[in-house]
Amino acid sequence: MGMDDLQDLYQDIILSHNKRPRNEGDLPGHTHEAEGYNPLCGDRIRVFLRIEEGVVAAVSFHGEGCAISRASASMMTERLKGCREGEIGKRVAEVVEMLAGPVEPKLDLESAGDLAALAGVRKFPARIKCATLAWHAADEALEKGGVSPGS
Numbered sequence: 034m035g036m037d038d039l040q041d042l043y044q045d046i047i048l049s050h051n052k053r054p055r056n057e058g059d060l061p062g063h064t065h066e067a068e069g070y071n072p073l074c075g076d077r078i079r080v081f082l083r084i085e086e087g088v089v090a091a092v093s094f095h096g097e098g099c100a101i102s103r104a105s106a107s108m109m110t111e112r113l114k115g116c117r118e119g120e121i122g123k124r125v126a127e128v129v130e131m132l133a134g135p136v137e138p139k140l141d142l143e144s145a146g147d148l149a150a151l152a153g154v155r156k157f158p159a160r161i162k163c164a165t166l167a168w169h170a171a172d173e174a175l176e177k178g179g180v181s182p183g184s
């Protein structure tokens with residue numbers, strides 16, 4: 034597969050997440066939430082987590098934003114669902130590092146899944162904040178601490 038084909042494939046993955054985001058909407062009974070805002074682009078993404086017995090039972094997001102911010106939020110929900118509360122920070126850090134760290138990661142679709150497509154955003158520094166927005170919001174939701182379910 035040539036680089037151009039690969040680029041197209043990555044773009045397709047991002048556009049498909051934007052068009053049909055996974056886990057978009059409110060999350061009844063959520064225990065954590067936070068909003069991320071990216072003034073550079075105008076993206077505003079609200080993230081909800083429902084943590085039950087130390088495990089992320091459900092994740093959702095909603096908001097307005099560009100294709101990259103929404104696709105990234107969609108991937109974030111898939112990546113964090115089912116993980117232990119203590120692993121969230123690590124998973125977020127991995128993706129932020131992948132997008133904004135000093136070393137370009139070597140990822141392939143097989144091992145990293147759709148997240149590999151997101152790594153392509155590295156080439157567009159102005160868009161990196163779009164791609165990290167939902168991840169930082171998930172982190173912030175945890176830092177803020179839990180709210181009573183249903184409130």
Ligand code: ZN
Binds near residue numbers: 100
């Ligand atoms: Zn954006």
